[in-house]
Amino acid sequence: MLPNNEVRVPHPRFAQSAPRDITAEFTKAASKLNTGQLVKDETFTLFEAVGALEIMDSKMDSGYIAPGENLAQALEDDYDVQRPLTPEEVVGLMDQLLCHEVAWHKGHPLSQTLFTSIYLDKLLWPVPRTMDDARFDRVPSDSPLVNLVLRAYCLALVKACDFVHLRVATEYYYEEEDFVSQLYNRNLLSAFDISHFHRLLDQAVSWVAEQSDIDQKLKDAIHCRLVFRHEFLSALQQDVDVLETRSAENFTSCIAQLRPLTETVTLGKPVPDAFSLKIQRKLASTVPPRPMVNITSDDALAHLKRLCQDAIDMQQMLDYTGPSNFKTAIWTLLSRKPQPSIYIRCLLQALIVSNMTILGAVPVKQFLYDELAELVLPANILLESSTDEVEVPSDPRFQIAQRMDGFMKRFAQPFVDTVRCPCLNRCRMRRTLCHTLVDWDNLQMEAEEIDLELRTLSAEPPLQFQGGEPTWSFPLSSWAYHQKLVQFRLILQMGFELSIYSPEELPGMYWYLSHICSTHLGHIDRIRTFTVAARKRDLMSTGDRSGSSSQKASAFHRSFHALERLTTHIIAVDAFAIALHALYVVLARHNVLPSASSPQAYSTDRLRYEIRMKPFIPITLPELVPYEEYQREAGLEGDSDATILERASKAITEARKAWEATLANGAFIDDPSAPNQPPPSAIEEDWKRDVKNTMRACIGTSLAVEAAKKALSTASPTEDKSLNLEVIVPEVGSKSRWHDWWVVPQVSEKKSKV
Amino acid sequence: MSNAPDLRYVRYENSRENEYVAAMRQLISKDLSEPYSIYVYRYFLYQWGDLCFLAMDDKDEMVGVVVSKLEPHRDGPLRGYIAMLAVREEYRGRGIATKLVRMAIDAMIERDADEVCLSSGDGCLIPKRGGLEGMVADLYVPGQIVLETEITNTGAMKLYERLGFLRSKQLHRYYLNGNSAYRLVLYLKEGVGAIRTALVDPYGLPPPAPGLSDACGGHSHANMGSLI
Numbered sequence: 001m002l003p004n005n006e007v008r009v010p011h012p013r014f015a016q017s018a019p020r021d022i023t024a025e026f027t028k029a030a031s032k033l034n035t036g037q038l039v040k041d042e043t044f045t046l047f048e049a050v051g052a053l054e055i056m057d058s059k060m061d062s063g064y065i066a067p068g069e070n071l072a073q074a075l076e077d078d079y080d081v082q083r084p085l086t087p088e089e090v091v092g093l094m095d096q097l098l099c100h101e102v103a104w105h106k107g108h109p110l111s112q113t114l115f116t117s118i119y120l121d122k123l124l125w126p127v128p129r130t131m132d133d134a135r136f137d138r139v140p141s142d143s144p145l146v147n148l149v150l151r152a153y154c155l156a157l158v159k160a161c162d163f164v165h166l167r168v169a170t171e172y173y174y175e176e177e178d179f180v181s182q183l184y185n186r187n188l189l190s191a192f193d194i195s196h197f198h199r200l201l202d203q204a205v206s207w208v209a210e211q212s213d214i215d216q217k218l219k220d221a222i223h224c225r226l227v228f229r230h231e232f233l234s235a236l237q238q239d240v241d242v243l244e245t246r247s248a249e250n251f252t253s254c255i256a257q258l259r260p261l262t263e264t265v266t267l268g269k270p271v272p273d274a275f276s277l278k279i280q281r282k283l284a285s286t287v288p289p290r291p292m293v294n295i296t297s298d299d300a301l302a303h304l305k306r307l308c309q310d311a312i313d314m315q316q317m318l319d320y321t322g323p324s325n326f327k328t329a330i331w332t333l334l335s336r337k338p339q340p341s342i343y344i345r346c347l348l349q350a351l352i353v354s355n356m357t358i359l360g361a362v363p364v365k366q367f368l369y370d371e372l373a374e375l376v377l378p379a380n381i382l383l384e385s386s387t388d389e390v391e392v393p394s395d396p397r398f399q400i401a402q403r404m405d406g407f408m409k410r411f412a413q414p415f416v417d418t419v420r421c422p423c424l425n426r427c428r429m430r431r432t433l434c435h436t437l438v439d440w441d442n443l444q445m446e447a448e449e450i451d452l453e454l455r456t457l458s459a460e461p462p463l464q465f466q467g468g469e470p471t472w473s474f475p476l477s478s479w480a481y482h483q484k485l486v487q488f489r490l491i492l493q494m495g496f497e498l499s500i501y502s503p504e505e506l507p508g509m510y511w512y513l514s515h516i517c518s519t520h521l522g523h524i525d526r527i528r529t530f531t532v533a534a535r536k537r538d539l540m541s542t543g544d545r546s547g548s549s550s551q552k553a554s555a556f557h558r559s560f561h562a563l564e565r566l567t568t569h570i571i572a573v574d575a576f577a578i579a580l581h582a583l584y585v586v587l588a589r590h591n592v593l594p595s596a597s598s599p600q601a602y603s604t605d606r607l608r609y610e611i612r613m614k615p616f617i618p619i620t621l622p623e624l625v626p627y628e629e630y631q632r633e634a635g636l637e638g639d640s641d642a643t644i645l646e647r648a649s650k651a652i653t654e655a656r657k658a659w660e661a662t663l664a665n666g667a668f669i670d671d672p673s674a675p676n677q678p679p680p681s682a683i684e685e686d687w688k689r690d691v692k693n694t695m696r697a698c699i700g701t702s703l704a705v706e707a708a709k710k711a712l713s714t715a716s717p718t719e720d721k722s723l724n725l726e727v728i729v730p731e732v733g734s735k736s737r738w739h740d741w742w743v744v745p746q747v748s749e750k751k752s753k754v
Numbered sequence: 755m756s757n758a759p760d761l762r763y764v765r766y767e768n769s770r771e772n773e774y775v776a777a778m779r780q781l782i783s784k785d786l787s788e789p790y791s792i793y794v795y796r797y798f799l800y801q802w803g804d805l806c807f808l809a810m811d812d813k814d815e816m817v818g819v820v821v822s823k824l825e826p827h828r829d830g831p832l833r834g835y836i837a838m839l840a841v842r843e844e845y846r847g848r849g850i851a852t853k854l855v856r857m858a859i860d861a862m863i864e865r866d867a868d869e870v871c872l873s874s875g876d877g878c879l880i881p882k883r884g885g886l887e888g889m890v891a892d893l894y895v896p897g898q899i900v901l902e903t904e905i906t907n908t909g910a911m912k913l914y915e916r917l918g919f920l921r922s923k924q925l926h927r928y929y930l931n932g933n934s935a936y937r938l939v940l941y942l943k944e945g946v947g948a949i950r951t952a953l954v955d956p957y958g959l960p961p962p963a964p965g966l967s968d969a970c971g972g973h974s975h976a977n978m979g980s981l982i
Contacts, residue, residue: 001837001838001839001901001902001903001904001910001935002790002794002837002838002902003902003928003929003930003935038796038800040796040797040800040801044793044797046794046797048793049791049793049794049796049797050790050791050794052791052793052794053791054791054792057789059788059789060788060789060791106932107927107932108932174926176927177926177927177928178926178927288788290787290788290930291787425926425927426924426926427923427924427925427926427934428926430923430924431923498923498924499921499924500921500922500923500924500936501921502915502920502921505920596912596915596916597915597916597917597918598916598917600916600917601916601917601918602859602917602918602940602942603917603918603919603920603940603941603942604918606944607918607940607941607942607943607944608918608920608941610941610944610945610946610947610948611920611922611939611941611947612920613947614922614947617947617948618948
């Protein structure tokens, strides 16, 4: 079905031209048409058709006043914003506004959320020039509960929205998918300093405290709501300054207030009349009238709590301890379910890189060099040459520095982008990876060119394997290939997470995953071989004379350690994929694996393979597996069921061991210079939980393999191929789906029908 | 699934626009939070009325409709698109939607088979449809058919997957109600995936600024650009 929410952008008008009457021209032109004849402009697109409105249709034309409808009544509400409110109503209104605020955070437009509030409408329109202007009405209400307490709450809420809007709009997000930035010509009080809002909130807090005729419970309820607004505003104002302040104090206080707030929701009395869709008719917008979005208090408070907690936990990744730790922390935090809110994701983008600096402290160049040193070039002249030190153009070090500078300029941005990619929503992340994969394929080729030049300049001695051709390390392109293989694997795994694959594709997709993993493992072996050779050369040439030898030794040690961790992890993924592949092959062979497509389908397996491989077709390395080979390999042709299930058993045992080892390695590489390691952080706990869930999925797979073995052993060979098994493929989010990336089938004996 | 015997399947006719379009809009709008404008219907029916099929009951009331189009995809091969599919609630579960979709797909295949025949068989090299002169004949075979369906609409998803469609991607919050969608794709001939097309996603939202790739960090590319 077509989407019905295409962005409706008004066409740019050529202003300045004076209006003129075209009735005669129009009538003349129209008279040449037959009745019912349709004229379509060549350039009229589907996009425009979907965005078009039918004027005078009340469902589409938000400004349409029906015959007999009173203009004033159609546009204005009778609600009196000066009317005195009971404390219960104030609490109710605050909570209704909070729900609307969160709905906006979650991606709904202001016109369907906060801007349905008559109170906010009066505050913000006409645009207030001073803080004093920003009140509910020209004539102040007599009730301090309204003109002081509710007003302070509303103003602070709007200012909080201003901070959120500012942060999100300056980062990368998808309009209408992640967030709707439209303000409908309103201003979110951005000109006014936060101190005004804090002062008003303080006044309101004091006033409430002094009241003796308000029930204590309600006083407390109002109090915690005002304090929450105070703290939330401070927390949002801090924004990227958290890099300096390192303070989670405000967000922590927010969470502290959310508890009494949650407990007192029931005290509030909603005031539905204070919200109206009529306001939509006045907002400068080209969208049809759309319903108010109502989310529950429970949803809203849970969302806010998560936002605050994510912001607090973000503290744990602000200290830079090397590229792999940094990437692991970002990935883990952003993979939380539900995904962190758009505000958090945008704040993280800004923290990851701003002004060419990582976490406000590490220049992008250093970040890239650290990454290269960790994976391919420990203690290498390529990273140690610097133009600043050597100024003689004929010196190879000068030329190396120049080439490396060129490399840095070309690669820093795409590299940092791979780190920021998890800030996108999960769907966009996978799609973006499909695009960056192609970019990195090209980058790898460019890196090869630079490698060729560098190996001459650095006089790298080649390695020779068993009388073969001399082989060089190609460090930069090796690193680029590694990046690409990581992306390759992620695209496949995100496919499982987003439920892209149908059940009959599962054997093939897990085969492909293991194929990519084994390619990757081979590549890491190649890198390691060259690093070992470099280390040997280094030891022979410098001996113990050089003062920097211990530094060099630790650089090599770090790199070997990083490669080892990487290897363990990929072996774990590979072994698990091999096990699931094998299990699914047997289930598919015996027609007990559910299938989404029917025998009457238009498509063929070959065509479906082509669709699935589409992101990988343009990639030169690793080469696309031809369909025939894929069919042979993924179908395990020629292997008996027993052989395959034995393979599954062995692989899952190996997988469990490798995941144990991965867990033991930990999320982060310890900093050897730090005297004592900090206690495990919340991010680390998340990471561990993820690995443990994977291990649960391994156990589930073992059970499924055993069930299949048992059914196979009891099946009579004379009957048809089907086994007495029931296979359920658990959906993402269901209890039996231990991990999004591991689709473990539930295999059980079919209940015999009596 | 057997088709109800009391139903008649007909192809849309432009001459009966008045009666058909009104019924069609009513049928389709039922499932939408916000109606499509008349221009959306005209956009499809004016250009591809022959790819629209209707199911009528014994009283000649419309109970099902499929609306689709077929045109070159980013200057590449022809691509079919199933835009709307609706069956009246009390008629669901009788295979009407499947039948309608099959008719649309068959019509796309047939329509192009005709054109290939016309452009290579009888010496007339100008295809019937205007605006496409000069294209290579074999590009006329529709390479693929695509559509989107709401993630929660398991009925529709099952229907298309039974016909051989595969999910190619998930589209985050694609619909007005905030629900996500799947893009479903069916290839009808080999080699479609290998044809490289522009990276712009026609159904995705317009990029925030021209010249930025779909890759992440678009806005911030500006500050990355000052690298040199």
